[in-house]
Amino acid sequence: MKPLxxxxxxxxxxxxxxxxxxxxxxxxxxxxxxxGVNYFITNNKVPYVLVRVKTKVDGRFQMVAGIxxxxxxxxxxxxxxxxxxxxxxxxxxxALIPTSLKKQWNTSLKHTFLASFAGNKRYExxxxxxxxxxxxxxxxSTAGKSITVSVFEMKDTxxxxxxxxxxxxxxxxLGGDLPVNETPTFTTDSTGTASADFKRDSIPGDxxxxxxxxxxxxDNDQYGNLSIEKSVPWGAKFTAINxxxxxxxxxxxxxAPIWLQLIAYSIIFAVxxxxxxxxxxxxxxxxxxx
Amino acid sequence: xxxxxxxxxxxxxxxxxxxxRAGKIWVAVLVAICLVGAYAYYRQLRYxxxxxxxxDYVSWGIYISNFVFxxxxxxVGSLITAVFRLAGxxxxxxxxxxxxxxxVAAIIFASLIIIVDMxxxxxxxxxxxxxxxxxxxxxxxxxxxxxxxxxxxxxYYPLLPDIQILLRFKAGTNKKLxxxxxxxxxxxxxxxxxxxxxxxAINILCIAIxxxxxxxxxxxxxxxxxxxxxxxxxxxxxxxxxxxxxxxxAGAVVVAMYVFRKAYHLENYITENHFEKMxxxxxxxxxxxxxxxxxxxxxxxxxxxxxxxEYLNGLFSGNFAPLFWFAILTGMIIPxxxxxxxxxxxxxxxxxxxxMVVVGAWFKRYLIVTPTLLHPFLPMxxxxxxxxxxxxxxxxxxxxxGSLAGALLIVTILARIFPIIPIQETITEQHETTE
Numbered sequence: 001m002k003p004l005x006x007x008x009x010x011x012x013x014x015x016x017x018x019x020x021x022x023x024x025x026x027x028x029x030x031x032x033x034x035x036g037v038n039y040f041i042t043n044n045k046v047p048y049v050l051v052r053v054k055t056k057v058d059g060r061f062q063m064v065a066g067i068x069x070x071x072x073x074x075x076x077x078x079x080x081x082x083x084x085x086x087x088x089x090x091x092x093x094x095a096l097i098p099t100s101l102k103k104q105w106n107t108s109l110k111h112t113f114l115a116s117f118a119g120n121k122r123y124e125x126x127x128x129x130x131x132x133x134x135x136x137x138x139x140x141s142t143a144g145k146s147i148t149v150s151v152f153e154m155k156d157t158x159x160x161x162x163x164x165x166x167x168x169x170x171x172x173x174l175g176g177d178l179p180v181n182e183t184p185t186f187t188t189d190s191t192g193t194a195s196a197d198f199k200r201d202s203i204p205g206d207x208x209x210x211x212x213x214x215x216x217x218x219d220n221d222q223y224g225n226l227s228i229e230k231s232v233p234w235g236a237k238f239t240a241i242n243x244x245x246x247x248x249x250x251x252x253x254x255x256a257p258i259w260l261q262l263i264a265y266s267i268i269f270a271v272x273x274x275x276x277x278x279x280x281x282x283x284x285x286x287x288x289x290x
Numbered sequence: 291x292x293x294x295x296x297x298x299x300x301x302x303x304x305x306x307x308x309x310x311r312a313g314k315i316w317v318a319v320l321v322a323i324c325l326v327g328a329y330a331y332y333r334q335l336r337y338x339x340x341x342x343x344x345x346d347y348v349s350w351g352i353y354i355s356n357f358v359f360x361x362x363x364x365x366v367g368s369l370i371t372a373v374f375r376l377a378g379x380x381x382x383x384x385x386x387x388x389x390x391x392x393x394v395a396a397i398i399f400a401s402l403i404i405i406v407d408m409x410x411x412x413x414x415x416x417x418x419x420x421x422x423x424x425x426x427x428x429x430x431x432x433x434x435x436x437x438x439x440x441x442x443x444x445x446y447y448p449l450l451p452d453i454q455i456l457l458r459f460k461a462g463t464n465k466k467l468x469x470x471x472x473x474x475x476x477x478x479x480x481x482x483x484x485x486x487x488x489x490x491a492i493n494i495l496c497i498a499i500x501x502x503x504x505x506x507x508x509x510x511x512x513x514x515x516x517x518x519x520x521x522x523x524x525x526x527x528x529x530x531x532x533x534x535x536x537x538x539x540a541g542a543v544v545v546a547m548y549v550f551r552k553a554y555h556l557e558n559y560i561t562e563n564h565f566e567k568m569x570x571x572x573x574x575x576x577x578x579x580x581x582x583x584x585x586x587x588x589x590x591x592x593x594x595x596x597x598x599x600e601y602l603n604g605l606f607s608g609n610f611a612p613l614f615w616f617a618i619l620t621g622m623i624i625p626x627x628x629x630x631x632x633x634x635x636x637x638x639x640x641x642x643x644x645x646m647v648v649v650g651a652w653f654k655r656y657l658i659v660t661p662t663l664l665h666p667f668l669p670m671x672x673x674x675x676x677x678x679x680x681x682x683x684x685x686x687x688x689x690x691x692g693s694l695a696g697a698l699l700i701v702t703i704l705a706r707i708f709p710i711i712p713i714q715e716t717i718t719e720q721h722e723t724t725e
Binding site: 249250251252253256257260261264265268271272274275277278279281282284285286288289290 | 424436446490
């Protein structure tokens with residue numbers, strides 16, 4: 001074999017080895033996803049399911065966006081589909097329980113919500129579920145600013161009070177819920193009720209002084225998340241001060257402050273008045289020279 | 291008789307002179323630079339502001355720096371003409387015409403460069419239709435227009451007696467130029483009534499121009515100071531700008547004094563004494579401006595607020611440091627050192643110091659505008675790499691150089707048309723001295 005051929009053979013052999021190494025290399029391992037299912041019902045209206053999708057990266061959970069999840073009621077079949085959703089940037093997706101499942105919904109006192117991800121190039125398939133019982137929450141208030149919250153669960157065909165349910169009674173605010181007094185949480189008694197005294201007298205409400213009371217059961221193992229709201233006239237009347245349409249330095253040209261206009265225009269007229277006089281003066285000089 | 295001979299000599303010496311070979315070359319070079327600038331502006335109009343290097347952050351680049359420079363230099367009219375006249379400074383009278391011509395040329399190009407900075411100049415009228423009196427930009431438009439008008443009048447009124455003299459020399463004057471002199475000043479007969487009215491008008495103008503001059507540059511400084519940015523958020527800005535403007539204006543005058551003295555052989559009229567005195571004024575103004583600079587930078591440097599640290603470090607020891615220290619040294623410190631010595635106040639050293647002041651001042655304006663815009667309070671996120679830097683495109687350089695050449699061209703043309711030193715005033719002063 002000629003030396004050139006030898007060199008060529010060695011290069012080809014090394015090339016094959018490299019290609020082979022690359023070719024037989026394993027594809028990167030797929031990640032595992034965790035699907036958390038949560039059940040919500042607000043003001044005892046249409047319940048909805050919220051699914052949270054996360055994965056572990058470097059020992060920490062991170063929410064995963066763009067994951068398609070199929071949601072089912074009780075069993076994984078075509079007739080029990082709640083909906084197909086895709087997680088948002090926070091790794092969350094929601095779906096209302098559709099009216100088409102009303103019959104199925106009424107057949108049982110407890111339901112299991114199933115979430116299923118079929119898997120893709122990056123993640124293995126994953127499933128999650130949650131079983132909750134049917135419950136409802138009621139709120140009432142008295143003229144003496146006392147609030148009563150009642151919790152009931154469906155047993156057989158009747159709503160029965162539930163004892164020992166932990167809940168929050170608060171005022172709904174823009175940045176979160178403000179407890180109605182110093183007690184952070186309340187627990188229902190044997191009649192299924194919990195009471196609280198309202199001690200936020202000076203709190204600003206709307207123009208009529210209305211505020212919104214909210215009672216919440218959060219992440220309850222048996223009932224999920226229930227909340228109810230009620231508007232009461234217990235707040236201070238709030239009149240918004242809006243300077244938008246007033247005369248300010250930052251307003252539109254027709255809303256310039258009077259003081260600014262007076263100063264600016266008087267200076268302009270004074271200076272240009274003098275200049276006008278000086279131009280007129282030229283004509284006077286001209287007349288004297290003719 | 292002797293008086294008449296002397297008067298005729300003064301008139302002969304100070305009459306506008308036709309361009310010689312050097313003058314023609316000078317004008318040709320300026321016209322060529324202006325034409326390149328005009329072509330660059332055509333490209334900017336044709337393709338939009340994209341031909342510049344200005345982007346979302348640096349939206350006020352070299353054009354606005356140049357605008358501030360022109361506004362600053364225009365203040366010289368009020369310093370030399372008004373302040374000197376009102377203060378009874380007689381030696382300054384040969385310099386008044388030079389100062390006024392520079393002021394008019396600078397203020398014309400200050401106005402033009404603002405229009406150049408606009409992406410769509412055809413919408414300029416909107417500034418007047420929709421302008422808000424609350425906006426410092428409108429104040430600037432009003433004040434610049436006013437200052438331009440006052441400067442024109444201040445140039446025109448003292449010209450009237452000189453035009454009467456110019457009209458005596460029909461033979462040696464171009465026909466069209468003679469017709470122009472005739473149109474603007476044939477009515478001047480030097481009667482006591484006319485002199486009285488003219489003197490009164492000049493006095494009024496001298497009083498009016500000072501507050502307007504202060505306003506024009508204070509308002510220009512407020513364009514920056516009323517904008518919440520690192521380096522501009524300062525209550526010192528009005529005084530800082532005025533001090534800088536007087537300095538660069540005086541610098542421009544000494545440069546022009548030297549050039550005209552050499553070109554037109556005016557050694558008997560712009561004497562070494564004028565350079566000596568203007569040198570002293572330059573020292574005073576340079577030290578005053580240095581004082582305001584120390585005020586402007588020392589206190590923020592001492593506090594070094596987190597939001598301003600990047601901007602300040604960029605100036606003192608970062609990317610802009612060479613330019614910053616160049617501007618401080620060339621614009622203030624070295625001229626001060628030169629002019630502190632008696633020998634440094636001879637014509638040539640004063641001329642060199644004047645050039646240094648003007649060049650340093652131009653870069654100082656660039657440093658007022660650009661570094662601040664590159665360091666917004668909210669850090670830049672998700673922007674192209676080019677947004678983090680600014681270096682003017684060739685179009686911006688060409689337009690800027692074209693505007694500077696244009697201003698010099700106006701000065702040159704006015705110096706060709708009108709006597710660069712007031713003839714009648716010089717004759718009157720000569721008579722007073724003899725008596």
